[in-house]
Amino acid sequence: MATLIVWRRDWSPHRPKELAATLEACAAAHRAREWSEAPAALLLLPACGDAPLASLAELVAVLGPLARCYGLFVAGAVATRTLDGGAHCQAGFLLDAAGELRLSTPKRTPDLVSGPADGATLAPHATAPFVVCPTPLGQVAVLPGEDVLSPQLVRAATFAGAEVVLNPAMEQDDALLAGRRVARVARAWENSSYLASAAAAAPGTLRVPFGLVVDWNGAEQCSADGDGPMLADLDPERLRRRRDTIFAVQPLHLRAKLYADGYRRLLAREPARAQASDGAPRTRAGWQAEAARRLAAQPAPPRPPGFVPQYDVILAQTVTRIIQRESDVVAQRLANIRAALKLAGRLAGNPGSKLVVFGEFFMHGQGGHGYRSPLTLQRLAIRYPGPELELLQDFALRHKTFVAGSSFEIDDRFPGHVFNSAFLLDDAGELIHRYRKIQCADVWGSLPDTTPSSIYQRYLDAYGYDFLFPVANTRIGRLGTMVCFDQAHPEIARMLARHGAEVIIHPSSEGHGSGRHGWDCARRARAFENTAYVLSAMPGGEHFDPESSDPHTVQMRGYTKMIGFDGSILGVADTAGPCILTGTVDLRALQRARENPRVNLLLWDDPASYVAAYESGVGLPNDLWGADPQQNPYRGFGPLKAVLGDYYRRGIFVAPSGQAAGASPPPARLYTGEPTPPAATRLADQGKIDGEHIQV
Numbered sequence: 001m002a003t004l005i006v007w008r009r010d011w012s013p014h015r016p017k018e019l020a021a022t023l024e025a026c027a028a029a030h031r032a033r034e035w036s037e038a039p040a041a042l043l044l045l046p047a048c049g050d051a052p053l054a055s056l057a058e059l060v061a062v063l064g065p066l067a068r069c070y071g072l073f074v075a076g077a078v079a080t081r082t083l084d085g086g087a088h089c090q091a092g093f094l095l096d097a098a099g100e101l102r103l104s105t106p107k108r109t110p111d112l113v114s115g116p117a118d119g120a121t122l123a124p125h126a127t128a129p130f131v132v133c134p135t136p137l138g139q140v141a142v143l144p145g146e147d148v149l150s151p152q153l154v155r156a157a158t159f160a161g162a163e164v165v166l167n168p169a170m171e172q173d174d175a176l177l178a179g180r181r182v183a184r185v186a187r188a189w190e191n192s193s194y195l196a197s198a199a200a201a202a203p204g205t206l207r208v209p210f211g212l213v214v215d216w217n218g219a220e221q222c223s224a225d226g227d228g229p230m231l232a233d234l235d236p237e238r239l240r241r242r243r244d245t246i247f248a249v250q251p252l253h254l255r256a257k258l259y260a261d262g263y264r265r266l267l268a269r270e271p272a273r274a275q276a277s278d279g280a281p282r283t284r285a286g287w288q289a290e291a292a293r294r295l296a297a298q299p300a301p302p303r304p305p306g307f308v309p310q311y312d313v314i315l316a317q318t319v320t321r322i323i324q325r326e327s328d329v330v331a332q333r334l335a336n337i338r339a340a341l342k343l344a345g346r347l348a349g350n351p352g353s354k355l356v357v358f359g360e361f362f363m364h365g366q367g368g369h370g371y372r373s374p375l376t377l378q379r380l381a382i383r384y385p386g387p388e389l390e391l392l393q394d395f396a397l398r399h400k401t402f403v404a405g406s407s408f409e410i411d412d413r414f415p416g417h418v419f420n421s422a423f424l425l426d427d428a429g430e431l432i433h434r435y436r437k438i439q440c441a442d443v444w445g446s447l448p449d450t451t452p453s454s455i456y457q458r459y460l461d462a463y464g465y466d467f468l469f470p471v472a473n474t475r476i477g478r479l480g481t482m483v484c485f486d487q488a489h490p491e492i493a494r495m496l497a498r499h500g501a502e503v504i505i506h507p508s509s510e511g512h513g514s515g516r517h518g519w520d521c522a523r524r525a526r527a528f529e530n531t532a533y534v535l536s537a538m539p540g541g542e543h544f545d546p547e548s549s550d551p552h553t554v555q556m557r558g559y560t561k562m563i564g565f566d567g568s569i570l571g572v573a574d575t576a577g578p579c580i581l582t583g584t585v586d587l588r589a590l591q592r593a594r595e596n597p598r599v600n601l602l603l604w605d606d607p608a609s610y611v612a613a614y615e616s617g618v619g620l621p622n623d624l625w626g627a628d629p630q631q632n633p634y635r636g637f638g639p640l641k642a643v644l645g646d647y648y649r650r651g652i653f654v655a656p657s658g659q660a661a662g663a664s665p666p667p668a669r670l671y672t673g674e675p676t677p678p679a680a681t682r683l684a685d686q687g688k689i690d691g692e693h694i695q696v
Helices: 016-033 056-070 145-149 151-159 177-190 236-244 256-269 284-297 329-348 374-380 387-399 452-463 484-488 490-498 516-530 587-594 635-650
Strands: 002-006 041-047 072-081 088-095 101-106 133-135 138-142 164-168 194-199 210-214 220-222 230-234 310-317 319-321 353-358 402-410 418-425 431-436 471-474 477-481 503-507 533-537 541-543 561-563 569-572 579-586
Touching (some): 002 016, 002 194, 016 056, 016 230, 041 164, 056 072, 072 138, 088 138, 088 164, 101 138, 145 151, 145 164, 145 177, 151 164, 151 177, 164 177, 177 210, 256 452, 256 490, 329 353, 329 374, 329 579, 353 503, 353 533, 374 402, 374 418, 387 418, 402 503, 418 477, 431 477, 484 490, 490 503, 516 533, 516 561, 579 587
Parallel strands (some): 041 072, 138 164, 319 541, 353 402, 503 533
Antiparallel strands (some): 088 101, 133 138, 210 220, 310 579, 471 477
16 A cells, blocks of 8 residues: 555745645655554646746756655656757656656647647657656556546556556646546546546636546545645555456457557548647647648538438337347347337437437347357347348338447358447438447457457458448438447547547446446546547346346346537436436537537547557457357457466566466456356357356
8 A cells, every 4th residue: 555645736846945845745744644654655746837947857956855855756747848948848757755757758738728828849759658667656657737638648558557647737627627537537447547637726827726546446536625635545456456357457358459550540541740750839829720730631521411410319228138048039039129119119209309229238138147159149149131120120210210229240241250239220221330349248258249359350351441430421410339348448439539420329238336437437538538429328127037027137227328529428317127318419519519629639639649559469469269150269268368467477567466477367256146057968059168157
C-alpha cells in the first residue's frame, strides 16, 4: 500500500517559497495519517499555468531539493520552451524522492480545455515512445492535460508498462466537464489500471479545482469540497493480482494488430496531421487555421433523399427464453422474436419512431446453460436472410421503421464457423448492414463463436478491411453497430466514428454485478470521445428453462440506456423485466457539435502518435483459429495465458509478489454452480474446457 497525494491548488516553480510550503503541507498531511514511520508517497501536482520555463533543468533545480527534503516523489506538468527558444509546449514530469528527474512526457494533444494560446505548440517529438517509471505506487506514466481523453494514448502507456496513469491537467467549469470526468474513469477500467488526475483553480478564469483517483473497477476516490490535498491509498499488489486473473483484463485480449492495420490505412489516406515533426502551430491564429483545415477535410456526410434530421428511437428490453438441448430450436427462436416484436410494436407505429433496437441474444439466448462448443452454437445460429429475419423485415415494412439487433450468424463462406453478428434493416425491410463482433467472450472459451480476428487473413480475403467496421449511410443518419463487450474496447467505436458513424447501435447483454459502473462509464465515454449517440439495448432477464412458468432470472437486469453525443445519459430503463425505452436523436445538433474543434475530440486524433504501440506485438495474435472450425483455439485460456506470460517477461505487466514472471497463471474464476457430468454421459460436442461455465 502506498499513498498518492493529489494537490488541487495552483503552483509555480517561479514561486519557490510557496512551492516549498506546498510540499511541506503535503508531507505533513501524509505523516499525520500514518501510524508508523511514513512510507514513501507520491505527490501529483496540477498542470502549471505560469510562464514557461527555459527547460526542465530549471524545474529540477527548484523542485528537486524540495522532493529530496520531504522524501516525496513528485509528478506534474509544466510548459517549457521549444528547441528554437520561441514557442512553448507542455511536458509531464516525474521526480523521485532523491530529486532526480525520472521521466518527461511531451503533450501530444492541443489545449482544448483552456483554448489555443499564442506561443503554445506541441513538442517536435510527440511521436516518441511512451516511458514509465517504477515508484512506490507501481509503474507510473504521466500523460498531461487532454492526452488522457485519447483512449489510444492511454492504451499506449499501458503497453509501455503503466500500472498508474497520472494526469496533471487544467479543468474548466463548462458543459463538457462531466464528459471529461467520465472518460477518465473509463480509462482506468478499460486498461485495468489506476488513474489519477489533478487540476487547480486560477483567479479570474473558469478553471476549477479537480481531483480524481480511480481504480480498475471504475471505483472513484473523489475530491470533496475545497482545494486542499486529497490522499488516496493505492495497492499495486492488488492491481497485479487482478491482472493475473485474466478475466476481463482488456489489455490482454485486445486485438491490437487488427487495429494497427487500420491506423496505418488511416495514415496513408489522410492529410498530414499537426502533430507531425515540423507542423504543429505556434500561435492562436495558427491553431484556429489548423482546426479549420481539419474540419474542411471532414465535411458533413452527404445525405440520401428523405433525410430525417430528428427522430425517436425505441430500445426494446426483452426477456428471452434460452434455447437448451431439448428445445425445438426453430420454434423457440421464432417465439422469442414474436415476443420482442409485440413489446416494441406498441410504439413502433408512432409517426416519429424511426429506429427499433433489440439486444444481444434476443432471438435465442446466450447458448444454453452449461457446456458449449462451436457445434452447439450452430444449432442456435441463423442465416441472413432467413425465416427469422423475415419476421423482422415484415415488422420494419409494416411500421416503416429501421430495425437493429444481433444474433449468432452462419456465413456459408466460412463453413462450420459461427459469428456473433449485428444487423440493420431499413424501413423497407431490406438488410443494409451487418457487423461481426470483434472483441468477444470467445477469448475465455465460454462462448466459442468466431471473431474476424481469429480467421483474419481469410476474412480479409473474403470481405476486405473496411467490412470490419461498416457504417450505413441512411435517411436517419450514418449508423454503425458494435456488440456487448466491444464497448469495453474504445478502438472499435473510434474506428466506427472514423468511418463516419453518428449513431452507434449497441445490442448488449451485460450481467448485473460490481463491474456495472465501469461498463456504464465506458459506454458514456464512447459517446463523448467520438461525438456520437450510443444506443444500448439490453436484456431484462432470461428463462434458462424455456418451458418454465417461473419468474425470469435477474442476472441480466436491464439498465438499457441511451447516451447523448456529449456522454450524458438521455434515458435509462431502471428496472428488470421487459420494457421499452424511448428517446430522440438530433443529427443537426450532433453535426454542430462536430463542427466545434473544442468538442470534437475525433478531429485531433492522430494515429502516428500511438500506432507503434499497437504494432509492438501486444494483445492476442490474429489467425488463431486453424483449419478445423470445431477445434476451439481458446480452450483453457491458452492464448490469454501466453499473452500474460509474455507481458510479464517484457515488463508490460508486473507479476504479483511470490509468483515467478514466467509462471503460468491459474485460470480465471470459473462458474461452478453445477457439477461436471461424468465423461461417459457427455455428448460428443460437450467436452469440458476451462471457462465454458462463465456466464457472459
